[in-house]
Amino acid sequence: MPPPPASTMRRVFLPWAAAAVFLLGHANTSGKTKPGSALQLQVINFNFETVQVTWNTSAYAGINFTFVYKLDKKEEYRPCSSYILQHGYSAGCLLEVQRDGPLYFSIRNGTQPLLTKNLAISAYLKPRSPGDLSFQWREEAVTVTCSNLGYNDLQYEIQHKTVFDAVWQSAEAETCNVTVDSLDPEKCYFFRARVKALEFAYGSETYPSDWSEVTHQQRGELRDSCWENGLFPKFILIAGMVSFLTVFLLLLSLWKLHRIKKVLMPSVPDPRFSFLGLFESHQGNFQEWIKDTQNVAPLNKMEDGELECTPEDAVVVQPAEAETPKTVGMTSPLYPQMGEEEATGDSGLLPCQPPQGHGVVSLGDFTFVMDDNSYMML
Structure with a gap:
C-alpha cells in the first residue's frame, strides 16, 4: 500500500503538535510537582512602579517559601529583597519595576519549585490615585481637572454628592478634565476622583485606583466640611425632637400606669387613724383596745339654748x-x-x-x- 501524501500527514500531525505544546506550556505555567501543590496568587502592578506578588499559604502552614524572579528572559533569577510576612512566614514579595514588560518568577520550597510562571505586569495594573484636583465653576456646572498619568488608555471618574444624597453620582472622561453639570451653587458638594484602566487595552484583571481625598466645595469656594452647613443642624433638630417625644411618652406611660394601678389595686386606709391608740398603746390588740374605749366615748355637745x-x-x-x-x-x-x-x-x-x-x-x-x-x- 503506498504511503499517505505529505499534506495529509501535516494535517494529522499539526493538531497533535499543538496539543502537545499546550500541555507542556500549561505544565510549565502551573509548575505542579504533585497534586494539590499549586498556590493561589494575587499580582498587583502599582502604577508601573512596584509589583506585589502574594500567595495563600493556608495549605502550607509553617513553611517559608523562596521567591526568585527576573524581568528579562535572558537574565538569571535573583532572590526577592523585600518579603511580605504573615504570622512570621513569607507570604509575598515586593518588586521594583520601571517600565511595562514581562515578569518571570518561581516560588520554591527550599530547592524544589512549587510554581513557575511568567506574565505581563500591565495586565494587573492599578493606577495611582489622582491628586491636586482643581475646580472651575460657571453657573450650574463645574470642571474638575488634575494632572494626567504618564500612560494612555485610562478613564478618569469624578463623583459628587451633597449631604442629602444617599449615593454618589459619577461623570467620566478619558482625560482628567471632567465637567459636572446640573449643580446648585448654594449647596455644599463632596467631590472625589479615581482612575481606571480600560479593559480593551489592559485586560480584565486590572484594579481601579484608590479614591482621592474628598474635597468640599460651595459657591466656588473650598470648605473644610459640609456637615456643619447641612446635616449637623438638621441632626440636632431631629435628635432634640426625638428626645422630647421619648421623655413625653415615658411620663405619659408612668401616669397611665399609676392610674391603672390605682383602679386595679385601690389603696387600703390605715386603721391607726380611725382607731386611736390601737397600735400605739395596745399593739393592735382590738379586744384590749375596746375594753378601754367602750365607756369613754365622747358625748356630743349641744348647741346653746338646747337642753340635753x-x-x-x-x-x-x-x-x-x-x-x-x-x-x-x-x-x-x-x-x-x-x-x-x-x-x-x-x-x-x-x-x-x-x-x-x-x-x-x-x-x-x-x-x-x-x-x-x-x-x-x-
Whole structure:
C-alpha cells in the first residue's frame, strides 16, 4: 500500500503538535510537582512602579517559601529583597519595576519549585490615585481637572454628592478634565476622583485606583466640611425632637400606669387613724383596745339654748275616762314633768325643746316628738 501524501500527514500531525505544546506550556505555567501543590496568587502592578506578588499559604502552614524572579528572559533569577510576612512566614514579595514588560518568577520550597510562571505586569495594573484636583465653576456646572498619568488608555471618574444624597453620582472622561453639570451653587458638594484602566487595552484583571481625598466645595469656594452647613443642624433638630417625644411618652406611660394601678389595686386606709391608740398603746390588740374605749366615748355637745335629753324610757299614755278628765302622766325623760307643769300652770320651767328632724305623733290634744329610741304604749 503506498504511503499517505505529505499534506495529509501535516494535517494529522499539526493538531497533535499543538496539543502537545499546550500541555507542556500549561505544565510549565502551573509548575505542579504533585497534586494539590499549586498556590493561589494575587499580582498587583502599582502604577508601573512596584509589583506585589502574594500567595495563600493556608495549605502550607509553617513553611517559608523562596521567591526568585527576573524581568528579562535572558537574565538569571535573583532572590526577592523585600518579603511580605504573615504570622512570621513569607507570604509575598515586593518588586521594583520601571517600565511595562514581562515578569518571570518561581516560588520554591527550599530547592524544589512549587510554581513557575511568567506574565505581563500591565495586565494587573492599578493606577495611582489622582491628586491636586482643581475646580472651575460657571453657573450650574463645574470642571474638575488634575494632572494626567504618564500612560494612555485610562478613564478618569469624578463623583459628587451633597449631604442629602444617599449615593454618589459619577461623570467620566478619558482625560482628567471632567465637567459636572446640573449643580446648585448654594449647596455644599463632596467631590472625589479615581482612575481606571480600560479593559480593551489592559485586560480584565486590572484594579481601579484608590479614591482621592474628598474635597468640599460651595459657591466656588473650598470648605473644610459640609456637615456643619447641612446635616449637623438638621441632626440636632431631629435628635432634640426625638428626645422630647421619648421623655413625653415615658411620663405619659408612668401616669397611665399609676392610674391603672390605682383602679386595679385601690389603696387600703390605715386603721391607726380611725382607731386611736390601737397600735400605739395596745399593739393592735382590738379586744384590749375596746375594753378601754367602750365607756369613754365622747358625748356630743349641744348647741346653746338646747337642753340635753337622752331618751331611755318609753312614753306611757293612759287614756282619759269619759266622765272625769285626768292629767296624762309621761314617764319619758324627754318630758319628765310635763303633766304637772301644765296642771299648775307654772310657766317658769320650759320643757326640753323637741329635737329637730324626728317623728311627730298626735294623739287627741297631745303632740309627741319621737326619736329612734322611743315608743308609745296605749
